[in-house]
Amino acid sequence: MAYQGNTGSLPQVPVYHIGMQSGHNAVYPAPVNHGSEAPPPYTLPPAPMLIPTPGRPAGCPPGLEYLTQIDQLLVHQRVELAEMVIGWEMNNAYTVKNSIGQQVFVATEENDIFTMQACGPARPFTIHLHDNMGQEVLTLTRPLRCTLCCFPCCLQELEVQSPPGNPIGYVEQNWHPVLPKFTVLNEMRMPQLIIKGPCCDCRCMSDVIFEVMSLDEAAVVGQISKQWSGFIQEGFTDADNFGISFPMDLDVKIKAVMLGACFLIDFMFFETKPQHNE
Numbered sequence: 001m002a003y004q005g006n007t008g009s010l011p012q013v014p015v016y017h018i019g020m021q022s023g024h025n026a027v028y029p030a031p032v033n034h035g036s037e038a039p040p041p042y043t044l045p046p047a048p049m050l051i052p053t054p055g056r057p058a059g060c061p062p063g064l065e066y067l068t069q070i071d072q073l074l075v076h077q078r079v080e081l082a083e084m085v086i087g088w089e090m091n092n093a094y095t096v097k098n099s100i101g102q103q104v105f106v107a108t109e110e111n112d113i114f115t116m117q118a119c120g121p122a123r124p125f126t127i128h129l130h131d132n133m134g135q136e137v138l139t140l141t142r143p144l145r146c147t148l149c150c151f152p153c154c155l156q157e158l159e160v161q162s163p164p165g166n167p168i169g170y171v172e173q174n175w176h177p178v179l180p181k182f183t184v185l186n187e188m189r190m191p192q193l194i195i196k197g198p199c200c201d202c203r204c205m206s207d208v209i210f211e212v213m214s215l216d217e218a219a220v221v222g223q224i225s226k227q228w229s230g231f232i233q234e235g236f237t238d239a240d241n242f243g244i245s246f247p248m249d250l251d252v253k254i255k256a257v258m259l260g261a262c263f264l265i266d267f268m269f270f271e272t273k274p275q276h277n278e
Helices: 065-069 081-086 113-122 231-236 252-270
Strands: 016-021 024-029 072-077 093-097 103-110 125-130 136-142 157-161 167-174 181-186 191-196 208-213 220-227 241-245
Touching: 065 252, 072 252, 103 136, 113 252, 125 252, 136 252, 157 252, 167 191, 167 252, 181 252, 191 252, 208 252, 220 252, 241 252
Parallel strands: none
Antiparallel strands: 016 024, 072 093, 072 241, 093 103, 103 125, 125 136, 136 157, 157 167, 167 181, 181 191, 191 208, 208 220, 220 241
């Protein structure tokens, strides 16, 4: 028997489609003709605009991208109150900043108490540099070497790793009877730059400049300067401030090695307290 019920038009159920419209996502119903104009489609609020993160340049170790955009760094050593009071060597800590004082890295020395007291500023060390997210981006390693210039076969050296375990460059001391000199080398131990300091590292009321030069020493391309910190800090602590400048287009790995050279220079020439020099 055929169905004899209401044969009029059945109620229409709106059907919703999720699709893309130009510039935003929208959820809107399919048009249904009820004899009146359909309501406007519902539009989701726009997503907030995010600043795009620049991609890492080719050959740049992870975490060192910011170094590609700058030509200066400031290194401030933290004052250790315990070191001032009891006179014992403590693990050094530094803050690395850009030219306007914004923190870029935090550097902390890893050492044991016996090595620090027995070897003093000549001690071997490992320094870890972390970015503002807490990621270790640089590791600096200094082996135990002789500090007397009369032994040219056992001079100072620093290895720079980024990421940790992957060497990207070295700093080697050059033998010279008067001047402090260093060679900056890449990961293949090929010389890239020369660092030459003054014959006297006198710190009295003036900066001490270590010039960064081309291999033939004909052009000065940057510098590492130990900055005068005032009578109180200079007289009672071994906490130092440094400025580093280099060409903007210098290989980012060599920039990192120059930063490592700053720490080696600090330990070799400026770590001893003034009262210990008397």
